[in-house]
Amino acid sequence: MARRLPTRPLWDGTSDTSWYTSNPSTQTFTLDSAEDLAGLSELTNQENPITFTGKTIVLDTDVDLSGFGWKAISQDGRNSTSSSFSGTFDGQGHVVHNLNNVPSTEYRYGLFGTVHNATIRNLGLEAAMIIEADSNTRLEIGALVSWSSSSVIENCWATGSLYTPGGFIVGGLIGQCTESSQVIGCSSSVELTVDGMAGPCVGGLVGQWENAQDDSLIADCYFDGSLEIASGTSSNGGILGGCFDDKGPTVRNCVVLTTVITQPTFASFLGVFPENTVIEHCLWPTGAYIQEGGDAANGPYRFPYGVFLPDYGQVSFSPDPATFPTEDAPDDAYGTIGRNVADFSNLALVDELNQYASQNVSWAMGVNGHPVLATQAHLVAADYTAVDTALADIPSNLEDYTAESVAKLTEAQGAIDRTLTADRQAEVDAMADAISAAIAALERLADYSAVDAAVAQAEALDRSRYTDASLAVLDQAIAAIETGLGISRQDEVDAMASAIEKALAALEQKPASAPESVQETKLATGTIPATGDAALLASLGCIGAGISTTTLGVLIRKRR
CATH class of the missing domain: 1.20.1270.90 (AF1782-like)
Structure with a gap:
């Protein structure tokens, strides 16, 4: 799974050795660019190679090697501190992207060609592309290291592809390990293609182990790439292709996650090991069993692991079919060796792997649906x-x-x-x-209770009693209300309420019309007697009072 990372400066194809030459006596060197990393290759490949014995190299950034061919660090070394990188290389969790080796007939491939008594740790290779030249004369080839001699490779991983027209010893992460090498907490997702009549050993993680010692170890590693092998005689496996001797490394708590391991005669999921090799607590996919009638003519054998006997430097595969069931076995069929797994997304597998994990190694469930190493941050879900x-x-x-x-x-x-x-x-x-x-930053709404009260009072008015001009002022104050203001603007809300209240107080009543008397009403309607009418004077009590009808008319007019 490719990582999404910030833009990285591309390698310009040059090398910079000033980080070393400016102070060669220091114990720790820091590489800040692809050019610095290329400088390490230059220093280890010069006529008198600098092997950094007892020194530490720290990679302080991700690097992108796109566009130029890479010459492996210590590409022509041997198992000695005078010719191979022999220091400590700490990637600090950084990634080398797009490694693409220079085709060569005489030199080794990989980020490192050879390492001896070295430690390579905390480093990722992403999208490496390694294509071996047809005429290459070297035996071993791997993406991270071609030959690891008595070295420790820990917390490293690789993705990409590796092609060889007929490589002898081929590994997805490491081509060959010898003597007291240890591979701990590493993984390979490399797609390996081996054409032609290839040599004896092809491994998804490690191609071959030679001269294993009591402390030789592969622990807490997994393979989820693929193996496509043309030769029917190649020893193969997801973890270790095979061994040249009658002693192999201890293989503990390792996982093969892929079933894409193809070879004409037999496919081994863990690998092919000498008899009595210690294999403990490993996991492989369901279906890794000898097939009925399996032979070169009817189809390849499929084994969880295989055994072989060394014969004059050649590997003769010698399986014992009785060792392997012919159909799916229960989970505990293999005892301490390990078991088959039908569903690698089962979270219980993480607990199981952590139960047997090496010190300072832990497993986690990956976003890709299977266990991965907890240090592989690009494969583990973030913490939410x-x-x-x-x-x-x-x-x-x-x-x-x-x-x-x-x-x-x-x-x-x-x-x-x-x-x-x-x-x-x-x-x-x-x-x-x-x-x-x-x-x-959530802001509570301001208190609109005074506004609501003022509006309620305005709505209860008998608007017919007030002048249009004063009502317009009130309506304008109500229309100016802005709802949804926060408490930080309470003063504005209070001002809205105040404006309505003032408009209410300033309402002007229409002028009151003088009430018409009964007599005026009757006059207006023609029902009141005319001036001087004796009936009118009698009704008003005026007769005998000396008030003439003319005087009464004046009084009425005055009231009006």
Whole structure:
């Protein structure tokens, strides 16, 4: 699985050795660029090679080797501190991208050609592409190291492809290990293609082991690449292709995740080992069994692992069919050696692997659905605990807060991406921080109770009693209400209420019309007697009072 990383500066094809030549006596050297890494290759391949015995090289950045052919570090060394890299190379979790070896007839391939009494750790190779020249004379070829002599390779991994027209000793991560080498906490996802009548050993992780010692070890490693082998005589396996001697390394707590191991006569999932090799607590896919009628004519044998006997430097495969069942066996069929697995996505496998893991090694479930090494941050899901904690802190009733502040919280929630891996943990933590910040910034709505009370009073008015001009002022104050303001703008809300209250207080009643008397009404309607009418004077009690009808008319007019 390719990692998403920030843009990396591409290698310009040159080498820079100033990091060494400026102070060759120092104990630790730091490489800051692809040019610095190429400088290491130059120093180890000069006529009098610098092998960095007792020194430490630290890679301080990811590097991209696109566009130029790579010359392996110590590409012509032997198992000696005078010719092979013999220091410590610490990648600090960084990745070398797009390694592409220079085709050669006489030199070894890989990031490192040879290492002896060395330690290579904390380093990834991504999208390596290694194509061996037809006429290459070297026996071993591997993506990270072609030949590891009494060296420790730990917490390293490789992806990409490796092609050889007929390589003798071929490994996805390491071509050959000799003597007291140890491979711990490593993986290979390399696709290996071996054409022609290849030599005896092809391994997904390690091609071949020679002269193994009591402390020789492959532990907590896995292979999920592929092997495609043309030769019917090649010893093969996902972890170790084979051995030249009657003693092999201890193989413990290793996993083969792929069934894509093809060879004309037999396919071995773990590998082919000398008799009495210690194999403990390994896992391989269901279906890795000898097939009925399996032979070169009817189809290849498929074994969890195989045994062989050395014969004058050649490997003769000598399986004992009674060792392997002819159909799927129960999980405990192989005892301490290990067992078949039908579903590698089962989380219980992680606990099982961690139970037998080496010191400082731990396993985790990968985003690709199978166990991986916990240090492989690009394959392990990021930790979303902080995100979930932040989400749990969101108030249950967001209607109490301003729309603007809720929108920012919604935006932070929408930015959550649950597909990120642990190498992008900082981005996940930033998601949690954004949610927490949005929660902290939630602003409660201002108190609109005074506004609501004033509006209610305005709605209860008998508008017919007031002048249009004063009602217009009131309507304008109500229309100016801005809803949804936060408490930080309470003064504005209070001002809205005050404006309505003032407009209410300033309402002007229409001028009152003088009430018409009964007599005026009757006059207007023609039902009142005319001036001087005796009936009118009698009804008004005026007769005998000396008030003439003329005087009464004047009084009425005055009241009007």
